[in-house]
Amino acid sequence: WIHLGKNVVTCLPLGFSPALLGAGYLIGLASGLAILFGLVVTWLGFVPYFMSISDIPAGVDIGEVATSIWSSKIRFMGAGTIGIAAIWTLITLLRPILDGIKMSIKAVSDNSVSNDNLHRMDTDMTPKSIGIVFVLIIIGLIGVFYSFLAGGNLSTGMTLLYIVVGIIVAVGMGFFVAAACGYMAGLIGTSSSPISGIGILGIIVSSLVVLALGNLAGLFSSEYGTLFATAFAIFITSVITSIAAISNDNLQDLKTGLLVGATPWKQQVALLIGCIAGAIAIAPVLNLLYEAYGFPGAMPRPDMDVNQVLSAPQATLMATIAKGIFNNSMDWSYILYGVIFGIIIIIIDVLLKKSTKNLSLPPLAVGMGIYLPPTLQMPLVVGAVLSYVVNRYLRKRAEVRSPQNVANDVDTCNRRGILFASGMIVGESLMGVLLAGVIVVSVTSGGSEAPLRMVGDSFGDTAQWLGLLVNILLIIEFARRVITAKLNK
Secondary structure (H helix, E strand, O other), rough: OOEEEEOOEOOOOOOOOOOHHHHHHHHEEEEHHHHHHHHHHHHHHHHHHHHHHOOOOOOOHHHHHHHHHHHHHHHHHHHHHHHHHHHHHHHHHHHHHHHHHHHHHHHHHHOOHHHHHHHHHHHOOOHHHHEEEEEEEEHHHHHHHHHHHHHHHOHHHHHHHHHHHHHHHHHHHHHHHHHHHHHHHHHOOHOOHHHHHHHHHHHHHHHHHHHHHHHHHHHHHHHHHHHHHHHHHHHHHHHHHHHHHHHHHHHHHHHHHHHHOHHHHHHHHHHHHHHHHHHHHHHHHHHHHHHOOOEOOOOOOOOOOOHHHOOOHHHHHHHHHHHHHHOOOOOOOHHHHHHHHHHHHHHHHHHHHHHOOOOOOOOHHHHHHHHHHHHHHHHHHHHHHHHHHHHHHHHHHHHOOOOOHHHHHHHHHHHHHHHHHHHHHHHHHHHHHHHHHHHHHHHHOOOOOOOOOOOOOHHHHHHHHHHHHHHHHHHHHHHHHHHHOOOOO
């Protein structure tokens, strides 16, 4: 924490995460600097300003006050910025989305063209197969919605109404969400997909729908009813965000298949199998992580260390928005401030793209810089800067060694960087699951919550410096592996 005046502080954040460092390398400099811009505006502008106009009592931890202001006010501004950025993305994609919908409808309704007359790379699943899959998905949604609502003590009629309305909202929003997110993922990549903003828009729409249904059923007459409505709104939103995430993955895979000459219908069948496999694998893994660490506001055991919980900023924001709508305590002013700020950023981004060749300020990334905890943002920024520095060095070296093969030599090294970054993301994820398994085995057998602990709490400061040292060494090793890739002759 750095003092800027009386009762005004800012923070210099650091975060040690190989996965986020790798993700930063992949998203590139523009998104990384946009995140840094959001971080700087938040912690050198918004937070100090609100602290300066707040009545802070003497003797309190000034750092906790700053964190509280960011959590209760500034994050909602970030949510507003993300939301308007997502809407802007949908607006810019409206024409290609509509064109894609028209092409899909035409392909389904045109029975004159059969797959037998098409080239192998132009054959998709048949309309009949797609219809069968869609019906199976709806049946599955009916089952999971009914399973969720069965414990809500609702009448049979209201349960059926909730199921129908929930599915209509999820599928209706999901249809356009899949088009927008999938288009961005196929065109640029999943890092540019507006899935975070989609989640915020989804929870607002879902909460307003559930609010109308809840008033009809008298659901908000008790605290239990409000909690149930909150959970149901989040449940609908989870379907919407799942559709967005799957569309990201599928369009990325299908584009890759196009580039390497794959057969689309075979890919589509494989992707359906992958969705089933993912549904089977994800639930127990998340439950394992929950049992080992817990999530904010949801701890499996009362004596757990709250400092070790897994950060779930998006889920926390969704719950806060839903509760605020149902309790009529939602302070929309900060979201509105964020929307206004987001509009300014969008205008700046449009002007930069029109007047310059390479400069931009992605509004979605700026919103993430405001919304995410600072310790999660710095590794992303460092990874993005590392990507730029390494690429600049590679290009200059290639111009000296082999001027005729600059692009090829840079691409050769970059492929190693992409693979190494992806490996760090997967590696940290696997280690997290492995450690969670060790903790759960220890707890269930009557052991400690920290079975691998070798030192006490007094080692904390030393651990921070060791973490910084290891992180620096990791960055150096990352850069070394990329720049020492074998060059093309």
